[in-house]
Amino acid sequence: MNRQILSGDNILLELKSESKDAAIERAGKLLVSRGYVKENYINGMKAREEEVTTYMGNGVAIPHGMNEYKKDIMDSGIVIAQYPEGVDFGEGNIAYIVIGIAGRGEEHMQILSQIALRFNMKKMLKDLEMLKIKRKLLR
Numbered sequence: 001m002n003r004q005i006l007s008g009d010n011i012l013l014e015l016k017s018e019s020k021d022a023a024i025e026r027a028g029k030l031l032v033s034r035g036y037v038k039e040n041y042i043n044g045m046k047a048r049e050e051e052v053t054t055y056m057g058n059g060v061a062i063p064h065g066m067n068e069y070k071k072d073i074m075d076s077g078i079v080i081a082q083y084p085e086g087v088d089f090g091e092g093n094i095a096y097i098v099i100g101i102a103g104r105g106e107e108h109m110q111i112l113s114q115i116a117l118r119f120n121m122k123k124m125l126k127d128l129e130m131l132k133i134k135r136k137l138l139r
Contacts, residue, residue: 005111006078010034017085024049024063027079027100036077036102037065044069045100053089061087061095062115064102076107078115 010030018026028042044065048054054063065072079100086094103111 005076006080010077010079012079012081015081015083017083017087020049020061020087020089021046023061023081023083023087023095023098024100027063027081027098030079030081031077031100031102034077034079036073036075036079038072038074041065041069041072041102044072053091053093055089055093055095057093059086059094059096060099061089061093061097062099062101062112064100064108064112070104070108073102073104076103076111077101078111 012026012030015026024045025042028037028045031037031041032039045063047069048066049063051066053061055061081098081100083096083098086096087098089095099115101108101111101115103109
């Protein structure tokens with residue numbers, strides 16, 4: 001997995017808070033619009049969330065489809081949605097960053113591990129907050 005699977009077009013900043021289901025739907029639709037998955041993959045993302053939360057801690061959720069929806073993945077990719085006010089993922093878990101992922105074959109686990117290894121979640125939250133401040137100053 002040496003190719004780039006995340007581009008600037010795959011990042012949405014300063015979104016208004018919405019329901020967990022709406023946030024998962026938004027991430028799924030972004031994966032669809034970028035050509036990573038078929039529309040049906042969104043159902044797999046929602047099904048996984050019903051089975052077990054994709055909230056990972058430190059204000060981050062990583063919704064992704066269940067194994068039976070892998071057939072709907074056309075290419076590996078990542079999308080990121082930032083919610084300054086957060087999204088309630090239940091049980092007091094608020095996600096400020098929602099990372100939708102789709103990985104073909106073994107790349108799925110590689111993507112998850114790369115996110116864990118490369119993204120210091122607290123640092124990423126701070127960096128996104130700084131980007132938001134810079135954007136406001138440039139307006």
